[in-house]
Amino acid sequence: MIAITGASGQLGRLVIDSLLTSVPASELVALVRNPASVSDLKDKGVNVRQADYTQPDTLITALQGADKLLLISSSEVGQRLVQHQNVIEAAKETGVSLLAYTSILHADTSPLGLADEHKATEAALADSGIPHVVLRNGWYSENYTASVPAALQLNALYGSAADGLIASAARADYAAAAAKVMTLDDQAGKTYELAGDTAYTLAELAAEISKQTGKDIGYVNLPEADYAGALKNAGLPEPLAEMLAESDTGASKGGLYDGSKTLSSLTGRATTPMSDSVTAALEATQ
Template structure:
């Protein structure tokens, strides 16, 4: 069985490959597709075949799929530009006769009113229409999304957000990566859609408390209004489109779109999901190593 991991140059892709190797998949049976192959030089050293793969370049997708049995389609990283690239991969996988395609979607993508949801919903619909044997992993929030906030809090002593008392059920990238490796390597998952999240909903006050543990200093949560958020982002030099996008994300979180805990992730990986403080500590440690 040959498995192609797309977007392998990113953090999630690397972690999935790590998880596949831990599950006993031979390096020679893993293909790492990356838009920038220099980002996966470490994988070459581990005996993994690396191929150029750009979602917006169909020829590169078709070439990457040569001899592949299963594919992990990691969603693109540029909101507003993802869907077309996803469809390129889906169509190429169908042409290649791929036996299983796993897609990393978003929690409740088909029902929630959230700025990130439409492209995921459309991709899921395209995947179903393709007839490919597929598994949809609806990942909730990544704990690592809070890394910039935690690093700023090391200086400011606070985490500011316009989400009120909302909660999220974030899990670590490593948790989501392990789940992807499970469904890629086990039978019985095709045709399933899994809602994946952390075990416990946490408030932003909880996140600040976890940051305090990691940073070993006092950190508080500072609720702000949407207007204050937009003014802060403008002061940081962000353009109007980005400001509106970030504000819309926080508005969705404030409405509770990421607060629905589900036990499926823990069941798939066979252990509790990573506590928020542990996930943040690992992210901070990794960031400090790369500085």
């Protein structure tokens, strides 16, 4: 039995979709806060169980009979470590034989503030004694293509990444990698640095948007505080705005780059080009 936390989230759903191509639905366990949100998975034969990162008892119940567990990192920045520790303790108590965790690219050396909770979770995993594998995911291309509508409206793409290289990949690429690892043997002790095959700067992303739309979209680099302020003025919650701006600054220091092509080697296919992600974002605006 393979259990997946956060199964109702964007990454979790894609992981389950990928697993369903090679694993019987009856051997999958979708862990979600609200089972009704994934009723379609239940209809497909997937075991759907209620589980909450903040409620240890639900985790222990939900993990009964699970051999492998994919712990998709919590989205609640600032509360992740405690929530992850709850999952780790439940996995230990229920005898999970392999725990895979979605960390962040080069967590041990990353300049991104987001890396702190991931490093702490990796340390907690090491201390737990549970056989585990770490999936250090790079940036999702969708994190940047979400800015396409605003770029078209403002005739500019804003950021604070300077000329830092970003080796992003589509969320589906990372999901495929996670699914593959969950079906492979002898994964305990491995750490995968996962990123897109081809890196780009935000100026190059702006040029791609221009190419596909016929509009003159330039890249405007801002100081981190100014970019965070612009995001807040655009309606983003303050913590999210500050996280995105700080991550851009981390990108300027190489925090979102990796050239190993480990992701495509693991999945056996090239990662999704940024141009394709831009196309998908533009189609979604129509």
